[in-house]
Amino acid sequence: MYKFLFTAFLALSSLNAVEVKEEMAVPYIAYEIKMGEHFDTIQGQCLTCHSFGYIINQGPQSKAFWSGKVKKMENAFGMDISKKDASSVVDYLFKHYGNGKLK
Numbered sequence: 001m002y003k004f005l006f007t008a009f010l011a012l013s014s015l016n017a018v019e020v021k022e023e024m025a026v027p028y029i030a031y032e033i034k035m036g037e038h039f040d041t042i043q044g045q046c047l048t049c050h051s052f053g054y055i056i057n058q059g060p061q062s063k064a065f066w067s068g069k070v071k072k073m074e075n076a077f078g079m080d081i082s083k084k085d086a087s088s089v090v091d092y093l094f095k096h097y098g099n100g101k102l103k
């Protein structure tokens, strides 16, 4: 009986999403990225899959951290990058988003 009442209660209560009558605007967030040597490589390689937000949100990190992330993008997500470009990208990331530590 209680089970039935509970089911009836659930069925009658409004579980539907509230109807929104106003117009909604999805915010556009432009992540600012630092310009510098090898920026074009970063732009070409990283923007294919995601915004610069992922990079900026990491905060200042070590060279090993950035090189690990570039490897992760290659191994886990299939980023296609030459050795030379990968090393340019790591140099760029460490220069602009580095914490001065190699490890």
Ligand code: HEC
Pocket: 042, 045, 046, 047, 048, 049, 050, 054, 055, 058, 069, 070, 072, 073, 077, 078, 079, 080, 089
């Ligand atoms: C082939 C697609 C692809 C490319 C190209 C790519 N990424 Fe990613 N990246 C991803 C995905 C997918 C995630 C999200 C992973 C998650 O949500 O856990 C991600 C997340 C990240 C993160 C967040 C931290 C983390 O470990 O997930 C960083 C930092 C990052 N990418 C850096 C880069 C950089 C730098 C480049 C360019 C050199 C790059 N990505 C290029 C697919 C890619």
